[in-house]
Amino acid sequence: MxxxxxxxxxxxxxxxxxxxxxxxxxxxxxxxxxxxxxxxxxxxxxxxxxxxxxxxxxxxxxxxxxxxxxxxxxxxxxxxxxxxxxxxxxxxxxxxxxxxxxxxxxxxxxxxxxxxxxxxxxxxxxxxxxxxxxxxxxxxxxxxxxxxxxxxxxxxxxxxxxxxxxxxxxxxxxxxxKMDKRLWGKFMLNVGVNQTVAVFNSNYGEIQREGEARETMIAAMREVIALSEYEGIHLTEADLNYWLSVLATLSPDGKPSMAQDVEARRYSEVELFAGTVLELGENYHISTPVNKKLYDTIKSIESSY
The missing domain is CATH 3.40.50.720 (NAD(P)-binding Rossmann-like Domain)
Structure with missing residues (x-):
């Protein structure tokens, strides 16, 4: 066809x-x-x-x-x-x-x-x-x-x-x-970058350089790596580094959709990201404190709309 x-x-x-x-x-x-x-x-x-x-x-x-x-x-x-x-x-x-x-x-x-x-x-x-x-x-x-x-x-x-x-x-x-692993890898990236940039009210440049925002992003991504084992996907640090290399190519002045939503006072996709991580963490009895903090912060921001 x-x-x-x-x-x-x-x-x-x-x-x-x-x-x-x-x-x-x-x-x-x-x-x-x-x-x-x-x-x-x-x-x-x-x-x-x-x-x-x-x-x-x-x-x-x-x-x-x-x-x-x-x-x-x-x-x-x-x-x-x-x-x-x-x-x-x-x-x-x-x-x-x-x-x-x-x-x-x-x-x-x-x-x-x-x-x-x-x-x-x-x-x-x-x-x-x-x-x-x-x-x-x-x-x-x-x-x-x-x-x-x-x-x-x-x-x-x-x-x-x-x-x-x-x-x-x-x-x-x-x-x-191997699209199942690619989907989970992109999910891992979104969980890290979308939520972190929104919470830090910043842009890609903020998480491309060393500092608290980048550390927060990577910690949130590692919680997804832990969960992926229980889903049979088996993400690794190599996958994390691949997606960080993708992130490094983006314009420092750009920003992901969730940060744009927060700036415009629109409700975000936090349930799709941290919400999913928290639900999976509960199912598998895995602690996900970084995503819990990101989730609570974004929900607090949205409660002021």
Whole structure:
């Protein structure tokens, strides 16, 4: 199968980043951005910008009938996932391949319950330093999408198909045949960097240099390493160092989504990060004091909204 029709749901940082790249390389009608009528009107009136450039997107509402997507990409926040699953139903048939760029380790399973696990590839968005303020996105590094099959050690036709499409689109990507470990590695990074930068009210530069913030971040990540053993993932210090090397490539002035949420006084994905760590720690009787402190601090910040 050749991918021709692509649908993206979620016009946050990643939705704009991916959509802007693809929109320059595809026929306009072949790339659909799903949004409700109110959001579409806002996008059309105020426009959406990527690195100062106005994006030219083709918007569709969830109710519009259309050809199913060959590739469907979820770029919503976790709290909007269930609504998004309902919104994309006109875009999914038996041939649709689904990628989820959401943070955390559960979105693929949730999407798979509705559309079938065999249609959903594991994927991780990494290496981007995009910052979205209002309707404007800026970034220095686009990063890449890493994806692969849910079962380790194989490369399905769906994976090959997406790789061929991204190659044609000059879209940065990598195929990984051990995506369960990659998902947990990205989760470990998010647990550390997202929460620490938010709590320290800082940016990537703060945790790229030695100091209390970096120590806090690494300690939070090591709690995920301990939990991964009980989940059969077996993260190691080598994995931690790999993700620290990814972090080192980002613009020091950039900041992760949770820090942007806290600055904008929006509720964050703390339940997805520290909340998950605390729940797993309780299940396995493992102490997770660093994540408990981060969780309590962020919840305290949010209680003042």
């Amino acid at each position: 050749e991918i021709k029709k692509v649908t993206i749901i979620g016009l946050g940082a990643l939705g704009i980043l991916f959509g802007n790249h693809l929109a320059k390389r595809m026929p306009k009608d072949d790339l659909r951005i799903i949004a409700d009528e109110k959001r579409i009107q806002k996008y059309k009136n105020e426009h959406v910008y990527c690195n100062g450039e106005k994006c030219d997107f083709h918007y569709v509402t969830p109710d519009e009938t259309c050809e199913p997507a060959d590739l469907l990409i979820f770029t919503v926040k976790y709290e909007g996932l269930h609504e998004a699953i309902q919104a994309v139903k006109n875009h999914v048939d038996e041939n649709t391949i689904i990628l989820s760029a959401l943070n955390g380790i559960t979105s693929e399973t949730i999407i798979g319950r509705t559309f079938g696990r065999d249609r959903v590839l594991f994927s991780v968005a990494q290496g981007m330093d995009a910052v979205k303020v209002g309707n404007k996105l800026t970034y220095d590094h686009m990063g890449m999408l890493v994806f692969g099959d849910q079962k380790s050690g194989i490369m399905s036709e769906s994976v090959k198909c997406v790789a061929a499409f991204f190659e044609k689109m000059d879209f940065p990507y990598q195929v990984d045949t």
